[in-house]
Amino acid sequence: MVLKWGIVSAGKISNDFTCAMKNLPKDEHEVIAVAARDKARADNFAKIHNIPTAYGSYEEIAANPNIDVVYVGVINTQHLSVCKTMLESGKHILCEKPLCMNYKEAEKLIKIAKSKSLFLMEAVWSRFFPVYDKLRLSLEKEEIGDVVQLTANFGLEIYSERVKQKQFGGGVVLDLGVYTIQLAMLVFGQNTPFEITSVGHLNQDKVDESCTCIIKYPKGKTATTILHSIVRLENDAYIYGTKGFIKIHQPFWCPTKITVNGEKFEYPLPDSDKGRYNYTNSAGLNFQAKEVYRCIKQGLLESPLMSHEDSLIFARIEDTIRSQLGVKFEVDE
Ligand SMILES: NC(=O)c1ccc[n+]([C@@H]2O[C@H](COP(=O)([O-])OP(=O)(O)OC[C@H]3O[C@@H](n4cnc5c(N)ncnc54)[C@H](OP(=O)(O)O)[C@@H]3O)[C@@H](O)[C@H]2O)c1
Missing domain, CATH: 3.30.360.10 (Dihydrodipicolinate Reductase; domain 2)
Known part of the structure; x- marks a missing residue:
């Protein structure tokens, strides 16, 4: 099975996660798209990481039917709304910590994931x-x-x-x-x-x-x-x-x-892309x-x-x- 990943946001931790993925087996993981709020940022990220598709909005990555799972690396206040959009488009999710801003939001998100029968995990690496x-x-x-x-x-x-x-x-x-x-x-x-x-x-x-x-x-x-x-x-x-x-x-x-x-x-540590990390x-x-x-x-x-x-x-x-x-x-x- 090849898991096809989409990266949501072109921020610092998204960069690190994408670098870290590079030494995983190619017949198990493939990063096929990245989305940022700004198309130029997504293009730049795609170029650095050799990702075939770049989108200038999160909605577009959600709409790509070839993506199985998204990595959500946006700021905390956006976790709930971005994850909700992804779940509603049938994507599994690995979401950066904290899962949401508070208990109320986390409960709501987990409920949606369960109702859609999709995988959801807070990235407590x-x-x-x-x-x-x-x-x-x-x-x-x-x-x-x-x-x-x-x-x-x-x-x-x-x-x-x-x-x-x-x-x-x-x-x-x-x-x-x-x-x-x-x-x-x-x-x-x-x-x-x-x-x-x-x-x-x-x-x-x-x-x-x-x-x-x-x-x-x-x-x-x-x-x-x-x-x-x-x-x-x-x-x-x-x-x-x-x-x-x-x-x-x-x-x-x-x-x-x-x-x-x-x-x-x-x-x-796994040996991958040394020197390109933020954290x-x-x-x-x-x-x-x-x-x-x-x-x-x-x-x-x-x-x-x-x-x-x-x-x-x-x-x-x-x-x-x-x-x-x-x-x-x-x-x-
Ligand atoms: N696991 C870890 O070790 C670790 C380390 C650091 C951070 N984190 C977590 O990862 C998340 C991102 O942290 P980061 O350090 O990568 O931050 P960052 O470099 O500032 O990136 C955050 C991204 O959030 C997106 N974003 C969406 N709405 C935004 C808004 N209204 N204002 C500003 N940015 C917005 C931006 O994406 P665009 O590219 O689309 O503009 C930005 O690139 C946080 O939830 C943080 O807790 C985890």
Whole structure:
């Protein structure tokens, strides 16, 4: 089976995802079109990546009957409307994180995907790195005993207006939060009840520029996370258990190294288009493309490793944290 991809937006992450796809087998993945709001941008993107068709609107890519699946790399505020257009045209979807602006939107989108029997996944790419396979296995085997504490920080100096401005759906919770939240849910189990306490600072546009969040679980278990857009942090994650600890070496959201009770394991990134990426370790974006292929081939409408339920839980937590910080978007009304 050859999965025919369309790329929606000619932005930074779309560039990285398209580069990362290049070393996947040609008889499994083919990028056949790109769309941008502006035809010249789409043409330029198509030229760089050797994509046969470029469109100057998202509607045109939706109308192409040869496309099986779209990668949606537009700004957060546009995820719901763009994904809805794609689903209504019968396309499967891999959508950048956060799936939507809030729980209400995510629920609506998932409902549409289900009603159309189409695949939909939030691109939480961390979960498909080999380090995360090792982590899941290690937790399953209880190699560090009973897990009681997670500490995960994600802080970078971020200058992008996309993250600073409310009109683009900015803020650290929506930009970085999903990575620490997904790790906490993976480690402690998403069905475990929890309480959240968050504090943070808002910028002039009233979006969160930093946030410290504590998730308290029963039986003495806690996740402590810091998100920051003003300063770079040590972006390792530590998982402490009664018999030892696991370190996911930075960058913990797209890692190549993990240490379990002092033993270090390394998993190199796929070798593809080095030097053309905008973001850290973006070659690893192809792990999630492989998962999309596997799921669609098997007729699955969601990935068991990054399910619709996962997206809804993350959205609910992001809503709670934003409300504790006092960050409100128009769509929250
Ligand atoms: N997985 C990751 O590691 C990762 C990293 C960074 C970002 N992301 C996610 O990817 C998405 C895009 O981020 P990015 O860094 O690629 O941003 P970006 O370079 O600014 O690109 C965003 C794209 O959004 C499109 N867009 C649609 N409506 C828009 C509007 N009203 N104003 C401005 N742009 C609009 C533009 O597409 P056109 O080309 O059509 O104009 C633009 O190229 C975000 O949801 C972000 O959370 C994920």
